[in-house]
Amino acid sequence: MVTGATTRSLVTVRGLSVRYGNHVALQGVDLDVNENEIFGVIGPANGGKTSFLRALNRMDDFVPHMRVDGEVTFAGRDVRTIRNLYALRRHIGVVFPLPVGLPLSIYDNVALSPRLSGTRKRAQLDEIVERCLRRAALWDEVKDRLDGLGSLLSGGQQQRLTIARALSQDPELLLLDEFSIAVDPVTTMRIEEVLKELRQELTIVLVTNLVQQARRLADRTAFFLDGRCVEIAATDALFGGGARDQRTVDYLEGRFG
Amino acid sequence: MTAVRTVPTDGFATTSRERRALTVQHAARLLFLLVALLLLAPVLCILAVLVVEGAPGLSLDFFLTKPRDNGAAGGIATALVGTIWLTMGALVLALPLGVAAAIYLSEYARDNWLTRTIQVAIVNLAGVPSIVHALFGVGAFVYFLGFGKSILAASCTLAVMTLPVVIVSTREALQAVPKAFREACWNMGATRWQTIWHIVLPNSGGGILTGLILVVSRAVGETAPIMFTGAVFLRALYPSSVFDKTMALSLHLFNVSTQVTNVPRHVPFAVALTLIMVVLAMNAIAITFRMRLRGRKKW
Numbered sequence: 195m196v197t198g199a200t201t202r203s204l205v206t207v208r209g210l211s212v213r214y215g216n217h218v219a220l221q222g223v224d225l226d227v228n229e230n231e232i233f234g235v236i237g238p239a240n241g242g243k244t245s246f247l248r249a250l251n252r253m254d255d256f257v258p259h260m261r262v263d264g265e266v267t268f269a270g271r272d273v274r275t276i277r278n279l280y281a282l283r284r285h286i287g288v289v290f291p292l293p294v295g296l297p298l299s300i301y302d303n304v305a306l307s308p309r310l311s312g313t314r315k316r317a318q319l320d321e322i323v324e325r326c327l328r329r330a331a332l333w334d335e336v337k338d339r340l341d342g343l344g345s346l347l348s349g350g351q352q353q354r355l356t357i358a359r360a361l362s363q364d365p366e367l368l369l370l371d372e373f374s375i376a377v378d379p380v381t382t383m384r385i386e387e388v389l390k391e392l393r394q395e396l397t398i399v400l401v402t403n404l405v406q407q408a409r410r411l412a413d414r415t416a417f418f419l420d421g422r423c424v425e426i427a428a429t430d431a432l433f434g435g436g437a438r439d440q441r442t443v444d445y446l447e448g449r450f451g
Numbered sequence: 452m453t454a455v456r457t458v459p460t461d462g463f464a465t466t467s468r469e470r471r472a473l474t475v476q477h478a479a480r481l482l483f484l485l486v487a488l489l490l491l492a493p494v495l496c497i498l499a500v501l502v503v504e505g506a507p508g509l510s511l512d513f514f515l516t517k518p519r520d521n522g523a524a525g526g527i528a529t530a531l532v533g534t535i536w537l538t539m540g541a542l543v544l545a546l547p548l549g550v551a552a553a554i555y556l557s558e559y560a561r562d563n564w565l566t567r568t569i570q571v572a573i574v575n576l577a578g579v580p581s582i583v584h585a586l587f588g589v590g591a592f593v594y595f596l597g598f599g600k601s602i603l604a605a606s607c608t609l610a611v612m613t614l615p616v617v618i619v620s621t622r623e624a625l626q627a628v629p630k631a632f633r634e635a636c637w638n639m640g641a642t643r644w645q646t647i648w649h650i651v652l653p654n655s656g657g658g659i660l661t662g663l664i665l666v667v668s669r670a671v672g673e674t675a676p677i678m679f680t681g682a683v684f685l686r687a688l689y690p691s692s693v694f695d696k697t698m699a700l701s702l703h704l705f706n707v708s709t710q711v712t713n714v715p716r717h718v719p720f721a722v723a724l725t726l727i728m729v730v731l732a733m734n735a736i737a738i739t740f741r742m743r744l745r746g747r748k749k750w
Contacts, residue, residue, distance in 0.1 A: 280640040
């Protein structure tokens with residue numbers, strides 16, 4: 195992120211709590227995600243990282259018993275007052291830990307979202323499919339078999355297909371939830387390169403359990419622990435010994451038990 | 452200092468306790484195998500008797516000529532055609548309703564009292580004896596809705612009776628499509644219906660087809676629900692509309708085997724053989740379909 199430039203926040207979160215029935219997964223989170231930054235979220239399992247993502251694009255609608263309290267705004271709008279949730283979800287792309295290749299052809303996987311929003315012209319769809327697959331670093335591997343089933347690609351390819359699909363809806367915000375869990379290290383590195391380029395045009399929230407991945411990619415990093423946001427700081431500062439909270443220091447140094 | 456453990460030299464010898472355990476194990480295996488084989492026996496016996504006694508009566512003529520002398524002579528053409536009408540009618544009614552209900556239950560319904568009530572209703576509907584369905588059909592379709600004793604009334608009765616089968620098999624097929632596919636679509640801004648139409652339905656066709664064939668094989672065989680609502684003992688004409696009465700194979704079998712005298716011995720067996728062949732053929736088609744669909748896995 196360029197310092198000095200005016201940073202505008204795309205997402206603001208105030209007093210966010212997430213509950214599943216009686217279980218509190220997240221509480222009292224306040225943070226901003228700025229435009230065109232990669233915002234890293236790290237922390238051990240059950241820290242509330244995924245719940246945080248779910249609150250951003252209103253996934254509580256289809257997770258049973260999930261309750262969200264507090265305020266989340268996206269592009270200045272309180273997400274709870276947005277009536278057209280379908281539009282909200284088109285503005286926010288999501289990539290889950292496990293790759294999801296839909297049981298459609300590779301082409302149709304990427305063309306599905308544009309088609310649903312009314313793009314019918316073949317040439318236009320062709321262009322979108324190629325552009326998104328290229329940006330997800332998958333084009334060269336699949337360009338000769340676009341009619342093959344997306345769900346039969348290898349795990350790493352499927353994850354890049356998932357990213358291509360998320361990009362096909364032209365999102366302003368991309369949410370990545372531990373995307374490299376089911377992906378080999380080489381593919382992970384390729385996707386990381388892609389993310390660095392994508393930062394030019396959109397905003398990324400990167401939830402990861404790999405501390406070094408956040409260090410490589412994120413402009414700022416938040417540390418979540420036991421449903422609370424312990425600390426948010428510029429990644430360089432956080433990893434450069436500038437962590438203020440002892441728990442963050444312990445986690446970054448792998449001394450966690 | 453503790454010594455490293457070593458495998459004793461007699462470590463693999465069989466003790467008498469182990470020998471006893473093995474004997475019991477073999478006996479148990481044999482017992483269960485025999486019980487399983489016993490289950491095969493009735494099916495084979497039925498088939499054998501029907502083939503031996505009924506096959507001589509089967510011929511193209513038997514299928515294509517109308518019964519004469521109350522079924523004692525001639526063929527089964529009107530009954531066969533009537534069964535096809537009744538079955539198709541049941542299918543046309545039960546399939547769309549059942550699939551729609553299954554889609555609601557699987558894709559839209561939240562776990563609340565209404566959903567649970569519907570579930571209980573389906574289970575109970577499946578458990579209602581067919582003769583009770585028949586009486587319901589008489590009251591609801593023949594009299595209340597004024598269909599009279601007709602193919603329409605009988606098909607409606609069969610449809611109500613087979614609805615639980617369609618709903619359960621369709622819902623299972625829908626549930627077999629991974630939740631992750633749905634969530635991926637929803638997160639793209641797809642509506643529930645778009646998700647169902649593009650992803651869920653195309654991948655549950657096999658289960659829906661299985662349900663369809665189960666309906667057919669059940670509707671073909673049922674007697675009680677149709678004998679009060681639309682099927683008749685003897686009718687010389689082929690049905691020409693859904694408001695006609697009709698003959699049906701299952702009822703015809705009942706008649707020629709218990710109600711009519713002077714029926715040649717082979718006739719009831721031939722009718723029964725026809726009936727069971729239709730049902731078995733349907734089941735075979737269902738099984739082939741399922742294997743085909745399982746063969747080309749899509750994820």
